[in-house]
Amino acid sequence: MTDTENTETVDRADPRTGRLGYAAAGVLVVIALGAATRFLEQEVPGWAAGTPLAKVAKSIEFPVYAIALGLIGNFVLSKLALRDALSRGFRTEFFIKTGLVLLGASINLKILVTAAGPAIIQALLLITIVFGFTWWLGGKLGLDDKLRALLASAVSICGVSAAIAAAGAVQAKREQLAYAASLVIIFALPSIFLLPWLASVFGLSDAVAGAWIGGNIDTTAAVAAAGAIAGEDALQIATIVKTTQNALIGVVAIALTAYFALKVERKSNADARPSLREFWDRFPKFVLGFIAASVIGTLYLQWGGDKADIATVNDLRTWFLIFAFVAIGLEFSLRGLREAGWRPIALFASATVVNIVVALGLALLLFGNFSVS
Amino acid sequence: MTLNEDWLAVIVGLALLALVLAGAIPGSVIP
Numbered sequence: 001m002t003d004t005e006n007t008e009t010v011d012r013a014d015p016r017t018g019r020l021g022y023a024a025a026g027v028l029v030v031i032a033l034g035a036a037t038r039f040l041e042q043e044v045p046g047w048a049a050g051t052p053l054a055k056v057a058k059s060i061e062f063p064v065y066a067i068a069l070g071l072i073g074n075f076v077l078s079k080l081a082l083r084d085a086l087s088r089g090f091r092t093e094f095f096i097k098t099g100l101v102l103l104g105a106s107i108n109l110k111i112l113v114t115a116a117g118p119a120i121i122q123a124l125l126l127i128t129i130v131f132g133f134t135w136w137l138g139g140k141l142g143l144d145d146k147l148r149a150l151l152a153s154a155v156s157i158c159g160v161s162a163a164i165a166a167a168g169a170v171q172a173k174r175e176q177l178a179y180a181a182s183l184v185i186i187f188a189l190p191s192i193f194l195l196p197w198l199a200s201v202f203g204l205s206d207a208v209a210g211a212w213i214g215g216n217i218d219t220t221a222a223v224a225a226a227g228a229i230a231g232e233d234a235l236q237i238a239t240i241v242k243t244t245q246n247a248l249i250g251v252v253a254i255a256l257t258a259y260f261a262l263k264v265e266r267k268s269n270a271d272a273r274p275s276l277r278e279f280w281d282r283f284p285k286f287v288l289g290f291i292a293a294s295v296i297g298t299l300y301l302q303w304g305g306d307k308a309d310i311a312t313v314n315d316l317r318t319w320f321l322i323f324a325f326v327a328i329g330l331e332f333s334l335r336g337l338r339e340a341g342w343r344p345i346a347l348f349a350s351a352t353v354v355n356i357v358v359a360l361g362l363a364l365l366l367f368g369n370f371s372v373s
Numbered sequence: 374m375t376l377n378e379d380w381l382a383v384i385v386g387l388a389l390l391a392l393v394l395a396g397a398i399p400g401s402v403i404p
Contacts, residue, residue, distance in 0.1 A: 038404060094378045101386025289383030293390055300394055312393050312400035319403070 014084035026089015063225035070329015092327040097286035099320030104293030118366035119244040130156035134351040159219030169256040188222035196230040207370040210237025215359035233372035250282035
């Protein structure tokens with residue numbers, strides 16, 4: 001799951017951060033940069049028309065402007081010593097989840113149901129293989145068990161959200177979580193642009209490209225950004241695949257809790273047994289909203305509703321995604337990386353390569369014959 | 374905090390969807 005989301009809960013230290021006025025100002029910064037993103041997306045192609053840059057300007061999608069403006073805002077606010085104070089308003093997690101709920105309305109229930117089977121198989125295989133590899137290599141590199149669990153969860157499931165869930169399960173240190181969160185974002189940013197480009201170079205179909213993007217990129221917000229660059233159909237499949245992985249975080253977190261209780265803390269079987277309540281607590285609830293929106297959107301159109309209304313919902317969705325991408329840029333921080341050394345970086349990089357290759361193989365195998373329309 | 378944010382996203386998302394489908398938010402007001 002996502003995401004940069006909670007880097008602010010990880011390394012927030014500025015005493016002004018807790019004040020409501022600063023949080024509201026943070027939200028206003030996100031909205032202002034979001035409006036600037038929309039403006040640039042609409043105006044730049046016109047400005048570049050007739051110049052050698054016309055083709056490039058036309059092909060730049062809104063996630064590029066949003067993340068770039070977020071990073072510029074991050075730099076400026078850091079120089080003004082305001083970034084940490086405003087960080088509570090950079091709600092990547094809220095913006096991306098609201099955007100994904102709205103995205104559900106444009107996904108026909110039939111596509112959701114048809115894609116759910118291969119998405120679940122892909123998620124189960126990918127999580128098992130990538131988590132297993134990262135855990136194994138982390139052991140070979142001599143990393144602490146808790147950091148191994150965090151990094152393996154982050155790279156195999158859904159980025160920072162998974163790391164946060166795993167950190168709760170294994171009671172990791174704050175700095176380990178900050179470190180895992182930083183690694184996730186550093187690796188996610190280039191993949192937002194690299195994967196759609198590679199998908200086009202390889203000539204992948206929309207469904208395969210979407211399944212690859214959704215299976216490989218760690219954070220949900222980055223998956224949505226890459227999917228939006230790859231196209232609407234790819235975005236739909238990428239979101240279904242990523243949402244499926246999100247839904248499985250509860251299972252992994254509970255398995256980790258049980259493993260650490262039994263093997264590391266050596267508790268009895270009865271004390272380590274997970275409850276249904278724990279599973280529900282860790283289940284990402286936005287998945288329910290996403291499915292509900294798909295049901296509502298499908299029934300609305302089936303009962304003669306106007307397609308233009310769904311297009312309006314899509315416009316709203318784009319706004320929330322823009323806010324999420326701006327917030328990714330604003331939250332980006334290298335702070336967590338300074339003291340951890342090269343081994344976790346080598347582990348994360350190796351796991352990312354394995355993730356890219358295995359996710360591509362599974363996407364080709366499971367979505368090769370899948371048709372989005 | 375995470376749990377609240379999760380539910381908040383569901384509530385805001387579905388509320389906006391309902392408002393658009395009910396005609397309370399016309400497409401023309403979204404820039």
